[in-house]
Amino acid sequence: MVFGWGKKKQDEKPIEEIHDGKEIHLSDVPQIVTELEELRKSQTLSEIKNLRNDTAPLIDDLMNIGKMLEKDNLNVDDIDKHLAIIVVRGKKQVIDVIKKGVTSIPEISSIENAQELDSTLNQILKKIGDVLGRQTRVIHIFAKKYAAQLKNNLEVMNKNHSEIHKILKNFDDTKSISNEIMDFLTQIKTLKETRTKNEKKVVETNEHVVSLEKKILSIQASIEEIKSSDNYKKYLELKKSLNEFSNQRTKIKNEIDTQFTKISRPLSRYEYASSLDKDQKNILNKLNTDPFKILLPKNKDSIIVILENVRKAVSSESISVKDVDKTLSQITETEEALDGFVKQILEYFKKYEQLENDLNSLKPKNLASLENELEKNISFKEDAELKSKTILNEIDEIILKIPQFITKIEEKLRQFSNTKYILNTS
Numbered sequence: 293m294v295f296g297w298g299k300k301k302q303d304e305k306p307i308e309e310i311h312d313g314k315e316i317h318l319s320d321v322p323q324i325v326t327e328l329e330e331l332r333k334s335q336t337l338s339e340i341k342n343l344r345n346d347t348a349p350l351i352d353d354l355m356n357i358g359k360m361l362e363k364d365n366l367n368v369d370d371i372d373k374h375l376a377i378i379v380v381r382g383k384k385q386v387i388d389v390i391k392k393g394v395t396s397i398p399e400i401s402s403i404e405n406a407q408e409l410d411s412t413l414n415q416i417l418k419k420i421g422d423v424l425g426r427q428t429r430v431i432h433i434f435a436k437k438y439a440a441q442l443k444n445n446l447e448v449m450n451k452n453h454s455e456i457h458k459i460l461k462n463f464d465d466t467k468s469i470s471n472e473i474m475d476f477l478t479q480i481k482t483l484k485e486t487r488t489k490n491e492k493k494v495v496e497t498n499e500h501v502v503s504l505e506k507k508i509l510s511i512q513a514s515i516e517e518i519k520s521s522d523n524y525k526k527y528l529e530l531k532k533s534l535n536e537f538s539n540q541r542t543k544i545k546n547e548i549d550t551q552f553t554k555i556s557r558p559l560s561r562y563e564y565a566s567s568l569d570k571d572q573k574n575i576l577n578k579l580n581t582d583p584f585k586i587l588l589p590k591n592k593d594s595i596i597v598i599l600e601n602v603r604k605a606v607s608s609e610s611i612s613v614k615d616v617d618k619t620l621s622q623i624t625e626t627e628e629a630l631d632g633f634v635k636q637i638l639e640y641f642k643k644y645e646q647l648e649n650d651l652n653s654l655k656p657k658n659l660a661s662l663e664n665e666l667e668k669n670i671s672f673k674e675d676a677e678l679k680s681k682t683i684l685n686e687i688d689e690i691i692l693k694i695p696q697f698i699t700k701i702e703e704k705l706r707q708f709s710n711t712k713y714i715l716n717t718s
Contacts, residue, residue: 403460413453486686491687497680549584606623
């Protein structure tokens with residue numbers, strides 16, 4: 293409440309009757325929205341224009357009141373001079389605000405004009421209300437003939453401004469609903485385009501899967517043809533023989549390790565105590581760790597030299613052992629076994645190499661590449677099937693989303709119009 297005027301309760305408008313449902317297509321919605329928005333705009337401008345025309349005379353009245361008040365001395369000569377100063381000062385403030393703050397209001401031909409009118413009236417009412425609030429006693433006591441006119445004038449202006457503001461807000465709400473509907477339409481369009489693209493992708497992906505299945509069957513047939521041949525059966529038998537023969541290596545190695553373990557103590561001590569060249573150090577190291585790998589004809593003389601040196605070191609007690617005679621006997625035993633070990637190793641590798649060469653000669657030339665190709669295409673097929681499943685899930689989500697947007701559009705159109713629109717999505 294400012295200077296005795298305030299907002300009165302607006303008469304409630306009767307609820308418009310909603311007509312029976314009207315079936316429309318989705319493609320009709322933009323035109324309906326545009327027409328309804330134009331209608332609301334036209335109604336808004338018409339109503340605000342009428343309110344503006346009702347308000348314009350009140351603005352003129354305010355200006356006239358200011359002019360009359362400026363000429364009126366309010367009989368200040370008849371009152372106490374201190375009080376007269378207060379009255380004159382209050383009168384001047386009111387006149388200054390009316391002169392500077394009360395301006396003409398714009399004609400209405402667009403929503404922008406209406407918004408400007410709303411803002412202008414708001415400023416006028418605020419400025420006049422503030423100064424009259426401060427000088428309410430001066431006006432009511434010393435300018436009674438203006439007080440009632442000001443109150444009635446501002447009360448009607450305030451009412452008109454409230455109505456203008458309310459109409460503009462309703463139009464903004466309408467515009468917002470219109471934008472939401474158009475946004476829903478855009479989202480539906482995007483979803484439909486995405487669905488079309490995805491359905492095309494599914495067809496292409498499924499065709500790719502069928503192509504891969506045919507290729508996989510062809511590769512499997514080629515592999516089966518190879519594996520059913522006599523050569524491949526011989527290849528498997530020979531591979532089995534080679535695997536079994538590989539066990540001979542372990543047997544020979546264990547026999548050699550067992551023999552060299554008997555002299556491992558003096559051999560180890562000799563390795564740390566002796567001064568050997570690089571090749572001999574390498575041979576000695578292998579004799580201590582894996583003699584199977586070093587027992588070759590080219591190394592035989594060096595091995596005997598090392599063993600004899602160890603024998604001398606044990607005999608001279610440069611290398612201490614628990615039982616010298618036993619250790620010397622084991623060194624002799626190892627030297628005597630060298631030829632047999634070297635021969636076994638040579639025969640093993642010769643036989644193994646022969647079997648391996650025979651195996652390679654029987655090995656199908658393109659079996660490995662076919663098996664790799666099969667594995668690769670099976671992987672491609674699984675990836676394609678997963679991709680197709682993912683795209684189908686996306687399509688299902690789109691199928692669920694579109695009706696939700698349709699429902700939202702129907703709800704928004706119901707807020708927009710007194711007609712209940714039903715969207716035909718067929």
